[in-house]
Amino acid sequence: MELVSFLIDFILHVDKHLEAFVTNYGAWVYALLFLIIFVETGVVVMPFLPGDSLLFVVGALCGVGLMSYPLSVGLLTAAAIMGNQSNYAIGRYFGPRVFQWEDSRLFNKRAFTSAHLFYEKYGGITIVLARFMPFLRTFAPFVAGVAQMTRSKFTFYDVTGGALWVGSIVTAGYFFGSIPWVKENLDKIIWAMILIPGVIVLAGAWQARRNAAQA
Numbered sequence: 001m002e003l004v005s006f007l008i009d010f011i012l013h014v015d016k017h018l019e020a021f022v023t024n025y026g027a028w029v030y031a032l033l034f035l036i037i038f039v040e041t042g043v044v045v046m047p048f049l050p051g052d053s054l055l056f057v058v059g060a061l062c063g064v065g066l067m068s069y070p071l072s073v074g075l076l077t078a079a080a081i082m083g084n085q086s087n088y089a090i091g092r093y094f095g096p097r098v099f100q101w102e103d104s105r106l107f108n109k110r111a112f113t114s115a116h117l118f119y120e121k122y123g124g125i126t127i128v129l130a131r132f133m134p135f136l137r138t139f140a141p142f143v144a145g146v147a148q149m150t151r152s153k154f155t156f157y158d159v160t161g162g163a164l165w166v167g168s169i170v171t172a173g174y175f176f177g178s179i180p181w182v183k184e185n186l187d188k189i190i191w192a193m194i195l196i197p198g199v200i201v202l203a204g205a206w207q208a209r210r211n212a213a214q215a
Contacts, residue, residue, distance in 0.1 A: 014053055014054055014057050015057045015060065018054070018057055018058070018061065019061065019066065022061065022066050022067065029067065030067075030071065030072070030075055033054070033058060033072070033075070033076060033079070034075055034076065034078075034079045035079075036054060037051065037054070037055075037076050037079040037080055037083060037166075038079040038080075038082060038083040038086075039083070040083065040137075040138060041079070041080050041083030041084050041087060041137060041138060041141070042082065042083030042084065042085075042086035042087050043083075043086075043087070043138075051134060051137065052132070052134065052169055053189075055076065055165075055166060055169040055170050055173065056169050056170070056172060056173035056177060056189075057173060057177065058072050058076070058170055058173060059072075059169065059170040059171060059172060059173020059174040059175075059177055060173040060174070060176075060177020060178060060182075060183075061173075061177075062170070062173070062174050063173065063174045063175065063177050063178050064177075064178055069170070069174055072170060073166055073167055073170050073171075076166045076170070077162050077163050077166040077167065080131070080162035080165060080166055081158055081159055081162040081163075083141075084127075084141040084158045084161075084162065085141075085155070085158065087138070087141040087142045087145065088141045088142070088144055088145040088149075088151075088154055088158070089145060090142060090145060091141070091142040091143060091144065091145025091146040091147075092145035092146070092148060092151075093145070094146065095145060095146035095147065095148060118147065119143070119144050119147040119148075119149040120149065120150065120153075123144055123147075123149045123153065123154065123157070124153060124156070124157040125157075126140055126144075127140055127141065127144060127154065127157040127158060127161050128157055128160055128161035128164065129161075130161070131161040131162065131164065131165035132165060137165075141154070141158065
């Protein structure tokens with residue numbers, strides 16, 4: 001319970017925790033941030049780590065001179081790309097084994113073929129857009145690997161999405177993070193960054209399920 005409480009407090013007050021870490025440990029903050037972004041995007045069981053809010057706060061700290069903007073963007077983009085590659089590789093390794101369960105309703109050859117065709121057709125935009133969706137960005141590269149999406153195609157959209165995600169949110173934090181109103185309402189902004197994309201994902205899943213039921 002203490003670990004859960006700490007994680008919740010860290011997510012909601014990531015600005016205070018990160019600023020304290022920079023003050024106490026200096027450049028080691030870059031290693032910590034690299035690890036968090038890599039694990040959030042690269043380990044399918046870690047979708048709850050703070051991605052968007054963390055990047056925004058990093059940008060704000062860069063804006064006030066506590067961190068380096070170019071180093072932060074470059075390092076965290078690399079972490080995001082490598083994390084997705086790791087997640088994709090895990091899915092690609094386990095996918096063929098899972099879909100050999102011919103008696104399974106979900107994991108069978110027909111399901112694999114459908115997933116593969118979807119990712120070959122829409123996988124690129126899925127990988128890019130998923131970067132901006134909490135939880136979904138953790139599962140999308142894993143499913144792409146399971147569906148055996150072409151590696152070269154996945155890598156192209158992985159690099160594109162990773163650069164857009166990290167660059168845009170860190171830059172937003174850099175320019176807007178030090179505004180008094182933003183600083184006073186940062187907890188609400190963090191909640192919005194978590195809940196709004198989550199609601200969009202749930203609404204899309206509900207609509208897709210409804211359309212499938214009607215069909």
